[in-house]
Amino acid sequence: xxxxxxxxxxxxxxxxxxxxxxxxxxxxxxxxxxxxxxxxxxxxxxxxxxxxxxxxxxxxxxxxxxxxxxxxxxxxxxxxxxxxxxxxxxxxxxxxxxxxxxxxxxxxxxxxxxxxxxxxxxxxxxxxxxxxxxxxxxxxxxxxxxxxxxxxxxxxxxxxxxxxxxxxxxxxxxxxxxxxxxxxxxxxxxxxxxxxxxxxxxxxxxxxxxxxxxxxxxxxxxxxxxxxxxxxxxxxxxxxxxxxxxxxxxxxxxxxxxxxxxxxxxxxxxxxxxxxxxxxxxxxxxxxxxxxxxxxxxxxxxxxxxxxxxxxxxxxxxxxxxxxxxxxxxxxxxxxxxxxxxxxxxxxxxxxxxxxxxxxxxxxxxxxxxxxxxxxxxxxxxxxxxxxxxxxxxxxxxxxxxxxxxxxxxxxxxxxxxxxxxxxxxxxxxxxxxxxxxxxxxxxxxxxxxxxxxxxxxxxxxxxxxxxxxxxxxxxxxxxxxxxxxxxxxxxxxxxxxxxxxxxxxxxxxxxxxxxxxxxxxxxxxxxxxxxxxxxxxxxxxxxxxxxxxxxxxxxxxxxxxxxxxxxxxxxxxxxxxxxxxxxxxxxxxxxxxxxxxxxxxxxxxxxxxxxxxxxxxxxxxxx
Amino acid sequence: xxxxxxxxxxxxxxxxxxxxxxxxxxxxxxxxxxxxxxxxxxxxxxxxxxxxxxxxxxxxxxxxxxxxxxxxxxxxxxxxxxxxxxxxxxxxxxxxxxxxxxxxxxxxxxxxxxxxxxxxxxxxxxxxxxxxxxxxxxxxxxxxxxxxxxxxxxxxxxxxxxxxxxxxxxxxxxxxxxxxxxxxxxxxxxxxxxxxxxxxxxxxxxxxxxxxxxxxxxxxxxxxxxxxxxxxxxxxxxxxxxxxxxxxxxxxxxxxxxxxxxxxxxxxxxxxxxxxxxxxxxxxxxxxxxxxxxxxxxxxxxxxxxxxxxxxxxxxxxxxx
Numbered sequence: 001x002x003x004x005x006x007x008x009x010x011x012x013x014x015x016x017x018x019x020x021x022x023x024x025x026x027x028x029x030x031x032x033x034x035x036x037x038x039x040x041x042x043x044x045x046x047x048x049x050x051x052x053x054x055x056x057x058x059x060x061x062x063x064x065x066x067x068x069x070x071x072x073x074x075x076x077x078x079x080x081x082x083x084x085x086x087x088x089x090x091x092x093x094x095x096x097x098x099x100x101x102x103x104x105x106x107x108x109x110x111x112x113x114x115x116x117x118x119x120x121x122x123x124x125x126x127x128x129x130x131x132x133x134x135x136x137x138x139x140x141x142x143x144x145x146x147x148x149x150x151x152x153x154x155x156x157x158x159x160x161x162x163x164x165x166x167x168x169x170x171x172x173x174x175x176x177x178x179x180x181x182x183x184x185x186x187x188x189x190x191x192x193x194x195x196x197x198x199x200x201x202x203x204x205x206x207x208x209x210x211x212x213x214x215x216x217x218x219x220x221x222x223x224x225x226x227x228x229x230x231x232x233x234x235x236x237x238x239x240x241x242x243x244x245x246x247x248x249x250x251x252x253x254x255x256x257x258x259x260x261x262x263x264x265x266x267x268x269x270x271x272x273x274x275x276x277x278x279x280x281x282x283x284x285x286x287x288x289x290x291x292x293x294x295x296x297x298x299x300x301x302x303x304x305x306x307x308x309x310x311x312x313x314x315x316x317x318x319x320x321x322x323x324x325x326x327x328x329x330x331x332x333x334x335x336x337x338x339x340x341x342x343x344x345x346x347x348x349x350x351x352x353x354x355x356x357x358x359x360x361x362x363x364x365x366x367x368x369x370x371x372x373x374x375x376x377x378x379x380x381x382x383x384x385x386x387x388x389x390x391x392x393x394x395x396x397x398x399x400x401x402x403x404x405x406x407x408x409x410x411x412x413x414x415x416x417x418x419x420x421x422x423x424x425x426x427x428x429x430x431x432x433x434x435x436x437x438x439x440x441x442x443x444x445x446x447x448x449x450x451x452x453x454x455x456x457x458x459x460x461x462x463x464x465x466x467x468x469x470x471x472x473x474x475x476x477x478x479x480x481x482x483x484x485x486x487x488x489x490x491x492x493x494x495x496x497x498x499x500x501x502x503x504x505x506x507x508x509x510x511x512x513x514x515x516x517x518x519x520x521x522x523x524x525x526x527x528x529x530x531x532x533x534x535x536x537x538x539x540x541x542x543x544x545x546x547x548x549x550x551x552x553x554x555x556x557x558x559x560x561x562x563x564x565x566x567x568x569x570x571x572x573x574x575x576x577x578x579x580x581x582x583x584x585x586x587x588x589x590x591x592x593x594x595x596x597x598x599x600x601x602x603x604x605x606x607x608x609x610x611x612x613x614x615x616x617x618x619x620x621x622x623x624x
Numbered sequence: 625x626x627x628x629x630x631x632x633x634x635x636x637x638x639x640x641x642x643x644x645x646x647x648x649x650x651x652x653x654x655x656x657x658x659x660x661x662x663x664x665x666x667x668x669x670x671x672x673x674x675x676x677x678x679x680x681x682x683x684x685x686x687x688x689x690x691x692x693x694x695x696x697x698x699x700x701x702x703x704x705x706x707x708x709x710x711x712x713x714x715x716x717x718x719x720x721x722x723x724x725x726x727x728x729x730x731x732x733x734x735x736x737x738x739x740x741x742x743x744x745x746x747x748x749x750x751x752x753x754x755x756x757x758x759x760x761x762x763x764x765x766x767x768x769x770x771x772x773x774x775x776x777x778x779x780x781x782x783x784x785x786x787x788x789x790x791x792x793x794x795x796x797x798x799x800x801x802x803x804x805x806x807x808x809x810x811x812x813x814x815x816x817x818x819x820x821x822x823x824x825x826x827x828x829x830x831x832x833x834x835x836x837x838x839x840x841x842x843x844x845x846x847x848x849x850x851x852x853x854x855x856x857x858x859x860x861x862x863x864x865x866x867x868x869x870x871x872x873x874x875x876x877x878x879x880x881x882x883x884x885x886x887x888x889x890x891x892x893x894x895x896x897x898x899x900x901x902x903x904x905x906x907x908x909x910x911x912x913x914x915x916x917x918x919x920x921x922x923x924x925x926x927x928x929x930x931x932x933x934x935x936x937x938x939x940x941x942x943x944x945x
Contacts (some may be wrong), residue, residue: 063741111702111736113700115653118656132778159664162665162667166665166675167665168707168710168748170710170713170755173768528826531922531923583765586766586767587897587898588862589860590866590893590897596864606846607667607673619742
């Protein structure tokens with residue numbers, strides 16, 4: 001490296017440390033820097049120069065001390081930030097200037113100071129070559145030394161301020177508890193259930209004639225699809241899996257033939273990723289060097305799998321010979337006998353659908369199913385096929401296409417399904433009718449407020465249309481819609497508030513039996529309830545994962561019936577209470593976990609708290 | 625004679641007298657001394673922060689305590705006191721923290737730390753004192769235990785083989801010594817070989833270690849009820865039930881079970897404090913996740929046994945025998 005290169009690299013490191021634009025090595029880098037500088041200058045030219053530099057641009061207050069900032073100050077600072085921190089991808093704007101002003105002022109208020117020695121270190125003042133390089137860069141950006149030094153000092157003060165605030169964050173036990181309880185709040189609901197079973201039992205007792213059932217069958221293609229029989233195949237697979245042969249057997253069957261290194265290596269190269277992945281964990285240690293590893297123990301991946309490859313290649317002739325013999329023998333060849341003769345294995349299958357094939361034919365891989373099930377009838381495959389280390393060929397003797405069964409063969413099963421589905425439908429209807437009633441009564445109750453709100457919204461829209469002088473009907477409609485959308489939000493709130501009392505009345509009138517659940521926690525993981533026999537346990541498991549309930553506030557009634565798809569039960573529900581768990585339920589490990597989570601939240605939250613929007617709100621920034 | 629010489633020497637050199645701290649006379653030097661003690665974090669231009677963790681709170685506290693008299697009267701003093709107060713808070717020394725914070729209120733009433741920075745927020749010192757008082761109140765009824773720190777011992781690991789592949793577990797030997805020693809012993813003896821997972825929840829957790837699962841003729845109703853003749857002390861540490869955590873199940877006595885353990889495949893916070901996490905799956909969690917998807921009955925017992933086909937204790941990092 002030339003000495004000038006050495007200086008350049010030191011300067012590069014120094015500039016990076018300052019967060020300045022990164023120059024790329026060589027002439028291309030200079031060119032890129034020049035372009036970047038020009039882009040910055042263009043942007044600076046586009047910043048409007050204030051006509052009255054002394055006019056107040058805005059004000060904010062920190063620590064009770066109000067600070068007014070002039071347009072001239074804002075302009076100068078924005079130019080400076082653009083020159084020193086601007087990048088083509090991320091050009092500063094006025095918000096950045098205000099952010100910087102507020103942060104510097106905050107640091108002042110707290111008396112945060114950065115010693116001169118720290119600034120000197122940052123700017124490498126003890127190394128004149130680097131320091132002069134930095135100053136030179138400033139100069140080429142149109143920034144004087146004093147200005148650059150003051151800018152860097154402020155930047156460091158902001159960093160130290162943030163260090164101070166971040167290090168001095170405190171987490172109380174209650175902060176941790178607030179985090180802990182998020183997923184452990186205890187809920188209690190009142191609910192009325194509408195069971196499909198009650199209706200199904202009634203329907204079952206009543207019965208349905210074969211004729212009506214057949215009409216139901218014919219009129220419901222969706223129901224027919226439930227009974228659809230999948231395509232099924234029967235046939236034989238003959239395969240060679242080298243892993244199923246011991247060393248001795250493989251040696252005997254390979255007929256003394258040796259596999260050349262080149263051939264084995266070619267196979268390895270073609271199947272490299274799969275073969276490396278197949279190396280058992282216990283042997284992987286030989287692939288890497290760690291301190292203390294005897295060097296002669298280290299092996300290449302090829303060396304580790306070479307034995308397997310050689311065995312596979314040496315035995316390949318068995319399946320090739322068997323396939324030839326099967327082809328020569330014609331379609332009706334005795335495949336199991338041929339396989340046995342050539343020391344191969346067979347899988348014979350009858351009426352196998354795709355699902356069953358996943359288990360029975362996993363040896364030849366799922367990709368093979370496309371070929372197997374694509375057959376229109378009996379057929380022999382045209383070549384020996386490969387799946388990983390397994391080679392195979394197959395014959396399909398029979399294929400049954402996917403069909404809808406005859407009504408007569410499914411009618412008993414269908415009848416049960418009919419009772420179940422019709423029962424569920426009736427239960428849903430019952431719940432919906434109550435909800436319809438509830439919605440109608442709520443709507444009636446809030447109708448006067450709705451009318452008033454809509455009237456006000458329309459008046460407001462008309463006024464705004466007049467103010468804006470909108471004459472285009474489309475624009476007028478847009479303005480009206482915008483005004484009405486605010487009404488909708490308010491109406492939602494009114495309906496939500498009215499619903500509990502109406503619900504209460506409705507429950508009494510209809511004589512519904514409301515049941516109160518025990519306190520329960522929500523669970524984000526849905527468990528498999530299909531095997532839960534106790535209906536109460538199953539119901540609580542449903543409530544625990546019911547997201548509609550979680551979104552409600554105490555006293556609120558669910559805006560629609562809750563549907564349990566598994567049991568076909570429908571529920572009207574009202575959230576009675578959301579209770580904090582006891583502080584004592586937070587064990588010592590929970591506390592540690594919650595504190596860890598809080599720490600992560602702080603790291604994510606902290607930068608946002610010192611961005612423009614948060615600072616502007618916090619310190620009452622007013623811009624003119 | 626020797627004692628006399630020592631006494632004279634001590635008198636001459638002023639030993640035994642309280643040593644006056646060397647005052648730092650310059651503001652810059654005071655700030656430099658403070659910044660040398662407290663952590664600095666990385667604030668990137670892209671509004672991100674990388675926090676430098678404090679690993680030695682007592683060390684920082686004593687350095688700050690030593691620094692304070694030296695920077696008395698310097699502009700860094702209130703900030704240094706505030707740092708110390710918060711370090712004491714983190715060390716649970718709340719009364720001392722309050723004294724420090726109150727000293728800032730008393731000695732530097734006009735300092736920014738005592739002012740409301742924003743119109744709706746409390747002054748920083750006042751907020752700190754309130755936090756200390758709240759914490760003192762909380763601790764009257766709530767005990768915060770100091771748990772041993774769980775750090776993986778990288779020198780060895782248990783390797784378990786299954787039909788789907790192997791998985792490896794490293795242990796928190798220091799934090800839960802008896803639990804780990806017992807587990808290591810059982811692995812070395814091959815105790816787990818041939819056992820089946822007796823409770824599996826898809827993508828959530830898997831339980832292993834009941835010897836009743838070894839014998840195919842034994843009723844599956846006995847699964848989860850077997851174990852060695854001993855149980856283990858409940859050696860709680862600060863490890864949580866996160867994905868990969870391995871924790872000892874509880875025996876009826878409330879102590880840790882002698883052989884049965886749970887492997888977490890996702891966060892299982894509800895097991896925190898209830899089971900001792902004594903290790904972590906460091907390799908092969910995907911094997912376990914795959915196995916966890918097998919069909920199980922309503923009690924989570926696999927319909928087709930998922931067995932440990934081999935196990936060994938291996939020295940060194942994962943992948944090395």
